[in-house]
Amino acid sequence: MTDPDTDRRLAPHACDARASRGRLYPEAESRTRTPFARDRDRIIHTTAFRRLKEKTQVFVAHEGDHYRTRLTHSLEVAQIARSLAGALKLDVDLAEAVALAHDLGHPPFGHAGEDELHLLMAEHGGFDHNVQTFRVVTELEARYPGFPGLNLTWETLEGVIKHNGPVAHRLDEPAWRAVADHGARWDLRLDTFASLEAQVAAISDDIAYNNHDVDDGVQAGLFTLADLERLPLIGAILSEVRRDWPKADERMVRLEAVRRMIGAMADDVLAETRARLSADGIGTVEDVRAASRPMVAFSAAMLEDLSAVRRFLFERMYRHYRVNRTRSQARRLLKDMFALFMADPTVLPPEWGEHAADPSVRARVVCDYIAGMTDRYAIEEHRNLFSLDLALDL
Known part of the structure; x- marks a missing residue:
């Protein structure tokens, strides 16, 4: 259990692990860890978490060792979330657990993969990576003999599905059926905001x-530091770094600027969050959930600056022709495999093929199999399925 002194330092609007609503399937408490710390550890030990090491952010995982993957991104989000949660006197383990889990449902090839799976599943309930994350932790991870999924606490599961805000308005969408079905068994209060810890995880994302895409984009040669000097926030920070370190090379300038950008954004969140908590009279966790707006947020000025940065990244990075070529290849690759598995589920691995034999659930089984692939595995699987040369070598 936690140190009592640490517990007393929690803010009154923080989630208290001792007051957790528990787990859907009752379990004995750990002698050494709080329920939220135990959730964090369970997430880290999942197969889905390990696979994040070869799932892309913007660049396909084999394109370079220095670019972020979903795993390194999740670790960076968790580090920022712990720092923000600590500064706000929240439960750092809960914030970290939600941060580490937030991308578990992403398919291979980033947003290109998600877009293609959503299109392919249009007549079968659709695809949403947030719902897929929820299904990973409640159904798909088979690690315990006594229950499906990870049997996370109510608070962690609430944070996983609601970290971006209330979702009750989405339950009529076919892609969200799994969340609606689970809600019928265990009410996650999907019409309210999640805890401050979950909101911290969301803004840490x-x-x-935003910062690692700037870093990776410069490293990939998609744009230069000179291009960034015209932008708000990053432009001023670059000027400061050059003034403070006039002899620093471009690599060191880039790294120092990104570090300072993270600090500036974190400081802005802390100031805005404290202002909102005070202005809205937030005194308890229930006040957070019942609020009319999120409590953890950027200031209006920071949002305006970030909008300009995001527009730049969209034009110069996310839709760069080199990235578009990879996106196009990735979507064709997933489309090929989906069509083949739907037409002939006998070519699926046995543990998947047995479930896909039932036409009524075949599309979802095929989708789950593809969504769980890493970039590298998807490329290899496509080659194994469609390369005649390889087939002749068998």
Whole structure:
């Protein structure tokens, strides 16, 4: 259990592990870890978490060892979340657990993979990576003899599905059926905001990806530091770094600027969050859930600056012709495999083929199999299925 002194330092609007609503399947408490710390550890030990090491952010995982993957991104998000949660006197283990879990449902090839799976599943319930994450932790990870999934606490599961805000309005969408079905068994109060810890995890995701996309984009040669000097926030920070370190090379300038950008964004979140908590009279966790707006947020000025940065990244990185070529290849690759598995489920590995034999669930089984692939495995699987040269070598 936690140190009592640490517990007393928690803010009154923080989630207290001792007051957790527990787990859907009752378990004996750990002698050495809080329920939220135990959730974090269970997430780290999943197969889905290990696979993140070869799932892309923007660049396909084999394109370079220095670019972020879903795994390194998740670790960066978790580090930022722990720092913010600690500064706000929240439960750092809960914030870290939600941060580490937030990308478990992403398919291979980043947003290109998600877009293609959503299109392929249009007549079968659709695909949403947030719902897929929820299904990973409640159904697909088979690691324990007494229950499906990870049997996470109510608070962690709430954070996984609601970290971006209330989702009750989405339950009529076919892709969200798994969440609606689970809600019928265990009410996650999907019409409210999640805890501050979950909101911290969500905004830490924004901080991490905006900064590492700037870093990766420069390293990939898609744009230069000179291009970034015209942008708000990053431009001013680059000027500061050059003034403070006039002899630093471009690599060191880039790294120092990204470090300072993360700090500036984190400081802005802390100031805005404290202002909102005070202005809205937030005194308890229930006040957080019942609030009319998220409590953890960027200021209006920071949002305006970030909008300009995001527009730049969209134009110069996410839709760069080199990235578009990879996106196009990735989508064709997933489309080929989906069509083959739907037409002939006997070519699936036995543990998947047995379930896909039932036409009523075949599309979802095929989707789950593809969504779980790493970039590298998807490329190899496509080659094994469609390369005649390889087939002749068998």
